Amino acid sequence: MNTEERLNLIKRNTEEIIGEDELRFMLESGQEINHYIGFEISGKLHIGQAVIVMQKVKDLMDAGVKVHLFLADWHSYLNDKFGGNLEIIKEIADGAFKEILKASILTLGGDPEKLTFIKASEYYATHPDFWLTFLEVSKNTSLPRIERSISIMGREEGQTKDFGSLAYPPMQAADIFAMNIQIAQGGIDQRKIHVIMRDTADKIKTNMPMFHGKRMKPVAIHTPLLPSLAKPAIWPIPEDMNKRELLNKGKMSKSDPNSAMFMMDDPEAIRKKIMKGFCMEKEIGYNPILRWFEMIVFPREKSGFKIVRPEEHGGIISFKDFKDLESKFEKGDVHPIDVKNFLADYLIEMFKPAREHFQKPAYKKMLDRMEEILGKIKAKSH
RNA sequence: CCGGGAGAAGCUAAAUGGUUAGGCAGAGGACUGUAAAUCCUCGAUUAGUAGGUUCGACUCCUACCUCCCGGACCA
Known part of the structure; x- marks a missing residue:
């Protein structure tokens, strides 16, 4: 190099x-x-x-x-x-x-x-x-x-x-x-x-x-900070506010289990969290789901990717880069469910090594022990 | 150490000593090919802790704990 x-x-x-x-x-x-x-x-x-x-x-x-x-x-x-x-x-x-x-x-x-x-x-x-x-x-x-x-x-x-x-x-x-x-x-x-x-x-x-x-x-x-998938504090966002800036502000917080996703989350949890994400149809200004594509998917899929949908929802559609996804989304050629399904599958597959790693007894024990301590601390502070 | 104030759900907050409103957040459901919005439903066997007064205490009293605000001490 x-x-x-x-x-x-x-x-x-x-x-x-x-x-x-x-x-x-x-x-x-x-x-x-x-x-x-x-x-x-x-x-x-x-x-x-x-x-x-x-x-x-x-x-x-x-x-x-x-x-x-x-x-x-x-x-x-x-x-x-x-x-x-x-x-x-x-x-x-x-x-x-x-x-x-x-x-x-x-x-x-x-x-x-x-x-x-x-x-x-x-x-x-x-x-x-x-x-x-x-x-x-x-x-x-x-x-x-x-x-x-x-x-x-x-x-x-x-x-x-x-x-x-x-x-x-x-x-x-x-x-x-x-x-x-x-x-x-x-x-x-x-x-x-x-x-x-x-x-x-x-x-x-x-x-x-x-x-x-x-x-x-x-x-x-x-x-950059990966934004939370939750809806913004104010919606609709006033004209004079910078949507992108706001998106970055809404960073993920560990303390809010619903806003944070973990690599060792099981597939159902990943899917659920993605599905709960705020995603307005045709909205590309404030769209955390699309931002995740930009930050996670595209850096890894440099030649683009395709989404396979049932025929009644448009069949196969492909994207060569992020701009391409954005413009198709804005036009309504891609539906929120399409991108959510894809993203969920993608992350589930991507995190598989971590998931499997922490299923090994020795490591699982470490995690359990940590959760136990966190649980105790939480109980104590109440 | 002294004086004053405060402590109720994840956050916030009303109720002259009469049996814990409301709001936000959250969960479940309806509606949308997601989410949001909207509409329904749910949520503290309980008020920092321990005692006391009272028929009855979130409310009054005592002690302790924690936090805030002042002051004192300044070797």
Whole structure:
């Protein structure tokens, strides 16, 4: 693969890349590039993470980048995951959660053995100078900025937060510096923190961001968020609102079981969730189902695909690319049921490896154990 | 630590001490070749916890817990 091919692989299906010049420079140098993406330890990964985010991890692997999956156990504690129980968080991080990440990459056709995991708590224990970097980031960022960046933790604005949660953004930035990362990956919701990271990069002295002897700001790669299939909060959407923007805002939430889909969902559950999806006939402005085609199906079916329907509903119809699907949908040549049926079948087939992986007793046990813990925490908090 | 306020379903919210309205979300059904919209149906053996007063407590009292707001302490 030449530089251009590697760059294109890294860039495809991203929302944005901050620092493309640096990225190009690094690729041209031929030197090893360190990537990282942090995961909070929560329950199962919804497919926005397992498919969209992990596909980018695989792209980076394929482009010859050294990828690292950062298990952010301390961050999860700060963000009250698993009832804020750090011991449970650590256990899940080493068990079910890591296994889910491996299964994701397996499903996407990658080699789980090539993934490098780093657990935050272990990293901090062996790298005490992390904390000086943490202070340096903190010292060079304003309080309002930290507060603004904190919405990524899934909190509403104005909601009360403890002081510890303010440590989260500088920690995340310091993680990147301390581990000598050149590419920080995340969903577009991570943007504010990554910008803080890049803005403070020049001020850092202890773990100066370097690339083979040259000072360099880490690059940020952001993937789009897979929208929830639920109907928008307001419908019909007023003329002056940007439908696409709204669609991205309605991201999937794990806490809402109906808005989130998981790779290990059984076929009936997948089908049901797709069928429940909001999908207006001929509406292409706000249509999460079509957006899923754009984000999941077309990147994998580069030469297009066809939908086989009963004769009374039009018979076989094929699409060469997303625009083609959109225009046919807008004209009413394709019905919501047609695309829903196809999408359900497609996802059921696509997630088969993950489903089978977690049917193996050892892994199933891990999942069950995690569900059990989550259930207990839920019961306790009521 | 002191003072003040609050705690009712997933969220929100009314009811002079008389046996928990309503709204949103959710579930089921009808109608659409999906979903949405609309229409029907359902949902707390129960009010932060534990006691007490009373014929009767969400409502009054006491203690404790949690959260919010002030103040004190500033070595």
